[in-house]
Amino acid sequence: MSLTAIREKFRKFLAQKSLRVTNQRLAIFDAAFAQKEHFTAEELLDSARAIDDSVSRATVYRTLPIMTESALLREVDIGTGEKYYYPNQSGGSTQVAQVVCVDCDKIFEISAPFMEWYGSTVSSKLGLTPVSQRLQVSAHCDSWRLTGKCPRRS
Amino acid sequence: MSLTAIREKFRKFLAQKSLRVTNQRLAIFDAAFAQKEHFTAEELLDSARAIDDSVSRATVYRTLPIMTESALLREVDIGTGEKYYYPNQSGGSTQVAQVVCVDCDKIFEISAPFMEWYGSTVSSKLGLTPVSQRLQVSAHCDSWRLTGKCPRRS
């Protein structure tokens, strides 16, 4: 899906939910889809301000849930206190696991279709209906194991 | 393992690490092992104070990592902001997944030995060495689906 097509999808989502298309929301959208890695709210704020310096932290925090709901962004919580986001290029609701480097917090997204099967199997045994599942692996990079340093870390 | 045996294990762990056996630490220990469900730091504080009312929030927060390190407690982060804990009766380091009811936050612990295999497989492909893995399924209880109410919820 092209960037303009996705931006159009965002406009439509806003319209459909009777939400207004503001410059700030568009700036945040553009900033989000310009990211190459997972990003935090704070990083998104910086990028969005480079596009439209009137964007405030509050608006970023108010816009993120909208973009997550509309499946434009994915939210990842790796338990570090802050949430990470990344553009959902695929458009679908693919099941993904994360491998997280505990040294630099880099996140790798790994397709894990079996997760959904596991979720249903385990839930039904408990009389529950699964909503979502997450699978995360924390790991050291091998260079850390060998040299005590993570190449991506300060 | 009996409760007194576990309490003894706690004393030994403290001694071995040159940590002092204080009334507060023992009260927190007893409070933790009296819990029937997963509990939060705040809940543990309440229970511990019922045993020794001199226990402070700070000491609970300082003791939890000690008990987690010593494998007496397990820590679970389900992404709700606060961490949950529960006594590790088994003594071992079993791989467990969680099924979490999104209505009442009840946590079910499910044995999932394959997680470790998955973690190593996926990590090695990325040149990483796995440290830990977590698998969580969020679900509604069926009574919520049918009646719109969760039996355990306010």
Next chain:
DNA sequence: CTGCCTGCAAACTCTTTGCACGAAT
């Protein structure tokens, strides 16, 4: 024009920390 959106700053939640006192070894 109406009412949603916005920026600002204060509030919030959970957890951590600096300090001086008190207790375990």
Next chain:
DNA sequence: ATTCGTGCAAAGAGTTTGCAGGCAG
């Protein structure tokens, strides 16, 4: 007698929210 552990209260991090003014529809 040391030194670690403690309670208290303040600080911290990330996120949310109340309010008065601003802009989209």
